[in-house]
Amino acid sequence: MKKTLLLLSTLALLSACNKEAQDNKPVPKVPPASVQATLVPETLPTDKWVGQWTGVEGLNLTISKDDTIGRGHYVLTMQYGLDADDSGTFKGVATEDGISFTRPDGPQTLRAGDGEATGLKWLADKKNCLVVNSGEGYCRP
Known part of the structure; x- marks a missing residue:
């Protein structure tokens, strides 16, 4: 015991x-x-997207920083469709997925991709592209 x-x-x-x-x-x-x-990187990955991007049939995209609002904010000037009305300037913000913005056809996100991701045969061989949706993409040479 x-x-x-x-x-x-x-x-x-x-x-x-x-x-x-x-x-x-x-x-x-x-x-x-x-x-x-x-601790957050001084340059966001989306900052590398600033500049001009080319689509097909006259579609184009220009991204610039919107420093008046702050880091991670952008101004997107784009011709995103074949009609003259399918163009405009939109405010965008960096997200985990890319740059989110809203235009008349609704909320969109611009993502990094390649020519194949654009869904456009004319851009299929490109490596440095930004894609909104299949059928809408912009690339650099």
């Missing part, structure tokens, strides 16, 4: 020590927002 009591006491002490050791683990600190902001 004494051996059982001694064994149970020893186990209780060991488990208490183990819990105390877990409680003393260092807790990872999250840096304040001001420090986290400096």
